[in-house]
Amino acid sequence: MYYDLLRIKAQDKAYVTHTSDSIIRQVVCYYRKEKDEKNLPKALYYAGRVYRDLGDTPQALEYFQRVIETAKGSTDHKLLSNAYSQIGMIFLYQDIYDKAPEMFRKAYHHNALAKDSIGMVYRLRDIGRSYSTLKQADSAIHYYRQADKQAERIKNLRLRSVVNSELSGYYTELGRYEEAYKAMQIATSSKRGKKLPLYAIKAQYYEHTNQPDSAIHYYSQLLFTNNYIYKQGAYWGLYNIARSKGKINEMLTYLDQYLMYTDSVQNMNQVETIRKINALYDYQLSQKENRKLKIQTFQERRLKVIFCIAFVFSILLFIAYREYHKRKEQAKRIQRQKLERIKKEQYQLSLAQIEKNKKEIEILEFSLREAETTQNQLQQDLLNAQKKLIEKNSEQIEARQKVQDQAEAKLKQSEIYKKFHSVLKGEEEEKEKEEEKEEEEVKINNTDWQTLNQAIDETYNQFSQRLQELYPITDIELKVCLLLKINLSPLQIATIATRSKQAISSIRKRLYKKFFNEEGSTEQWDNFIQDF
Numbered sequence: 001m002y003y004d005l006l007r008i009k010a011q012d013k014a015y016v017t018h019t020s021d022s023i024i025r026q027v028v029c030y031y032r033k034e035k036d037e038k039n040l041p042k043a044l045y046y047a048g049r050v051y052r053d054l055g056d057t058p059q060a061l062e063y064f065q066r067v068i069e070t071a072k073g074s075t076d077h078k079l080l081s082n083a084y085s086q087i088g089m090i091f092l093y094q095d096i097y098d099k100a101p102e103m104f105r106k107a108y109h110h111n112a113l114a115k116d117s118i119g120m121v122y123r124l125r126d127i128g129r130s131y132s133t134l135k136q137a138d139s140a141i142h143y144y145r146q147a148d149k150q151a152e153r154i155k156n157l158r159l160r161s162v163v164n165s166e167l168s169g170y171y172t173e174l175g176r177y178e179e180a181y182k183a184m185q186i187a188t189s190s191k192r193g194k195k196l197p198l199y200a201i202k203a204q205y206y207e208h209t210n211q212p213d214s215a216i217h218y219y220s221q222l223l224f225t226n227n228y229i230y231k232q233g234a235y236w237g238l239y240n241i242a243r244s245k246g247k248i249n250e251m252l253t254y255l256d257q258y259l260m261y262t263d264s265v266q267n268m269n270q271v272e273t274i275r276k277i278n279a280l281y282d283y284q285l286s287q288k289e290n291r292k293l294k295i296q297t298f299q300e301r302r303l304k305v306i307f308c309i310a311f312v313f314s315i316l317l318f319i320a321y322r323e324y325h326k327r328k329e330q331a332k333r334i335q336r337q338k339l340e341r342i343k344k345e346q347y348q349l350s351l352a353q354i355e356k357n358k359k360e361i362e363i364l365e366f367s368l369r370e371a372e373t374t375q376n377q378l379q380q381d382l383l384n385a386q387k388k389l390i391e392k393n394s395e396q397i398e399a400r401q402k403v404q405d406q407a408e409a410k411l412k413q414s415e416i417y418k419k420f421h422s423v424l425k426g427e428e429e430e431k432e433k434e435e436e437k438e439e440e441e442v443k444i445n446n447t448d449w450q451t452l453n454q455a456i457d458e459t460y461n462q463f464s465q466r467l468q469e470l471y472p473i474t475d476i477e478l479k480v481c482l483l484l485k486i487n488l489s490p491l492q493i494a495t496i497a498t499r500s501k502q503a504i505s506s507i508r509k510r511l512y513k514k515f516f517n518e519e520g521s522t523e524q525w526d527n528f529i530q531d532f
Helices: 002-013 022-034 040-053 057-070 077-093 097-113 118-135 137-153 157-174 176-187 196-206 214-223 228-245 250-293 298-324 326-348 351-373 377-412 415-421 427-432 434-439 446-459 465-471 476-487 488-496 501-516 520-529
Strands: none
Touching: 002 022, 002 040, 002 427, 022 040, 040 057, 040 077, 057 077, 057 520, 077 097, 077 118, 097 118, 118 137, 118 157, 137 157, 157 176, 157 196, 157 415, 176 196, 196 228, 214 228, 298 326, 351 377, 351 501, 377 446, 415 446, 446 465, 446 476, 465 476, 476 488, 476 501, 476 520, 488 501
């Protein structure tokens, strides 16, 4: 077991992401049974590290708290410092900012007892960072400067670069550019510092101090990274500079890129929010399961083994079945994945997601009442933070829906929308005068089609482009989809497209089969287009 503990420790030190908790659970169980006061706190600490990598924040927090409880009176101050530091990081990650400074102060205290000068610098930096999130500028700057003095005292240029890089960015955010420049000069003195944060800080500094050429240089450097957040900030900075210079084409190009990366960042945040909720929910389930495991009998364990065997056997059968149909289903699977992704994105921005969020809030409120009963303040803080995240997610969905409604209202008031709707009279009148209709000349030209396409793309987030990315379609198929999107009837579409009503029905059925790899009705395709 000691070998397994050392192996997990080595992986953690080498920044290897942990992907399973099976080994560390056995290690913790072993040292708990052995009542090993020396190695149990270490095992608990690395269990917390494993669960952080696995995204199970509540479980990780519980293990770090156990480290502090089991290591009371211990002289392993570095381990205690790491445990308090990890708790502080979890509080920052969960947006519980007011609790974080206290944890980092305790971590700093143990660093001092361990005479860990480097750790003291990081903890002072962390305290400063915590106060910056709390908008307490004086306290934040005080601790950043203390961290810089400590790094200077031990003559560590790399640490000074790390601290002053953050401090320079914070000064820039506060509009204190002279102090930001001084801190930036210190940050760039070390060649071992991370380049991207420095590039971002320099770009912002030069932009705000009216040095656009230098700002453009550093913003451009950020575009070569794969980090969406840096790219988002870079395109926004370049957009502002282009706008100040009156360069319309560049300004629009940068704005398009900024909006694209903004959507990507927001999607990442939504996914992260849902992942946090699931982690908390899974944690509650695991706690209940642990209580059940304590009272299980031998017969229940035997049933569990039988179930596992049946489950493994089922997996083997599934794998064999999947391999047998792999080539045949590959193209269909890719298409389904695309459609499922679209459906998921639409769901995450729909009223149904808001209803789901309400149910999640009810679950959290129930858990919160339980936490209040047990007087677990840390658990209450976590649950309240999760609840606020869900409520914020619902507010964002409602805001997006409002913007979409306004865009649709604008489209319906546009001249091109009215023109297509006024080409024919009402359907009832058209049915009565079907013979006369055939003689009518529909005055819709290519410019009108292009204008309609552009208006729909602006209203429905590049509707035609996204449709073509799912499956290439012909010009007439695209026109049918555009007319369906503005709620024209099949008879109206047939007249405008100079096709028979039966031909329009065939096109809609053919499109459904292309996209979904199965037969479908015209109504199913119409519903898909309306929701797309």
